[in-house]
Amino acid sequence: MQLTLAVHVIRGSIRESQHVLHAAVCDAEGRLLAGTGEARLVTTFRSAAKPFQLLPLVERGHAERFGFSDEELAVMAASHTGSQYHRRLVAGILERVGLAEKHLVCGFHEPLDPESLAEVRSRPELRSPIYNNCSGKHAGLAALALSEGWPVEGYERPGHPVQRLLHHTVADVCGVEPEELLTGTDDCGVVVFAAALSAMARAYARLASAMAEGDARERSLHRIRSAMTSHPAAVGGARRFSTTLMEKTRGRLVAKGGAEGLECVGLPGRGLGVAVKCADGAGRALPPAVTALLAHLSELSEAECEELAESRFPVLRNYAGQEVGRLETVIQVSSPSTWVPSP
Numbered sequence: 001m002q003l004t005l006a007v008h009v010i011r012g013s014i015r016e017s018q019h020v021l022h023a024a025v026c027d028a029e030g031r032l033l034a035g036t037g038e039a040r041l042v043t044t045f046r047s048a049a050k051p052f053q054l055l056p057l058v059e060r061g062h063a064e065r066f067g068f069s070d071e072e073l074a075v076m077a078a079s080h081t082g083s084q085y086h087r088r089l090v091a092g093i094l095e096r097v098g099l100a101e102k103h104l105v106c107g108f109h110e111p112l113d114p115e116s117l118a119e120v121r122s123r124p125e126l127r128s129p130i131y132n133n134c135s136g137k138h139a140g141l142a143a144l145a146l147s148e149g150w151p152v153e154g155y156e157r158p159g160h161p162v163q164r165l166l167h168h169t170v171a172d173v174c175g176v177e178p179e180e181l182l183t184g185t186d187d188c189g190v191v192v193f194a195a196a197l198s199a200m201a202r203a204y205a206r207l208a209s210a211m212a213e214g215d216a217r218e219r220s221l222h223r224i225r226s227a228m229t230s231h232p233a234a235v236g237g238a239r240r241f242s243t244t245l246m247e248k249t250r251g252r253l254v255a256k257g258g259a260e261g262l263e264c265v266g267l268p269g270r271g272l273g274v275a276v277k278c279a280d281g282a283g284r285a286l287p288p289a290v291t292a293l294l295a296h297l298s299e300l301s302e303a304e305c306e307e308l309a310e311s312r313f314p315v316l317r318n319y320a321g322q323e324v325g326r327l328e329t330v331i332q333v334s335s336p337s338t339w340v341p342s343p
Contacts, residue, residue: 004331008328019279021278021285022035022039025274027273028206032198033272038197042194046259047257047258048257053141054077055217057144059216066143067096073223074227074231076137076139078136078236079240079242080236081236082133085233093139099142106135107189141190145160145161148162156191181194198275205267207224208267208270208273232247249304252268263275263290274294288312291329293331
């Protein structure tokens with residue numbers, strides 16, 4: 001099924017602007033079941049790769065050896081808000097492996113959580129990398145280096161054994177050769193990977209379809225998925241769409257966003273993955289586009305659609321709080337559908 005996907009910004013009766021989105025829906029074998037004309041667009045994975053950057057720590061038995069909880073694994077896959085809750089989880093990870101905040105190379109940025117933001121603005125001496133939305137991932141990568149007997153220093157660099165392992169791991173779950181996986185540097189300092197949207201959707205289909213009784217990789221993916229869906233607040237937090245989607249679907253879906261307008265969703269009930277990319281990188285287009293696409297594919301119940309109404313139909317408000325517009329998603333089918341709705 002070939003689609004076109006756009007989000008229109010409506011002010012009054014005026015279409016003020018629009019966001020064009022690209023999407024791919026794939027199964028674990030990489031079959032493209034639905035998508036836009038740019039379903040194989042190559043773009044950066046960014047933070048949507050975090051579940052797979054966590055994979056070696058679980059797959060090699062280090063998570064079990066250290067006794068990491070599912071909640072701690074969830075924050076290692078997180079783009080969190082820097083709240084006290086998230087910082088406490090990350091600090092616990094570091095303490096358990098004998099590391100400290102100084103070992104995290106992600107740098108500081110102002111947290112999204114309002115209380116934490118007020119805290120660091122009033123007390124600048126508190127600023128540290130643990131507030132960074134990627135601090136959980138960095139704690140996990142440092143723990144992986146320590147567990148494997150590799151130097152913790154430089155764990156973010158392309159030539160470090162941690163990054164070489166992650167390169168092969170992410171390539172494998174995407175179903176591509178490592179040399180096909182383009183790389184750059186993420187804002188938090190680690191290697192960032194680029195792949196086709198269809199490859200990202202395939203990776204999320206593998207995350208969605210992984211079974212607890214499978215091989216080591218499947219068991220590990222299953223545990224990561226279970227950790228994320230059981231603790232959606234740890235994966236993001238308030239105002240994070242991935243958290244909202246997992247909460248409103250009661251963990252039936254697994255979701256993770258990435259910077260520059262990317263959201264990936266796994267559909268465990270169907271063993272499918274969805275990757276949606278806003279062409280201009282605007283994050284505001286993702287909640288309405290993703291929820292509308294999932295509804296179009298019959299992957300949201302009526303009750304779930306109602307609970308996700310604020311995400312699906314966001315309103316625009318002026319500085320006085322008055323409603324002055326809305327975001328509307330437009331989906332058009334340009335080829336016959338072979339999609340079979342969920343039972």
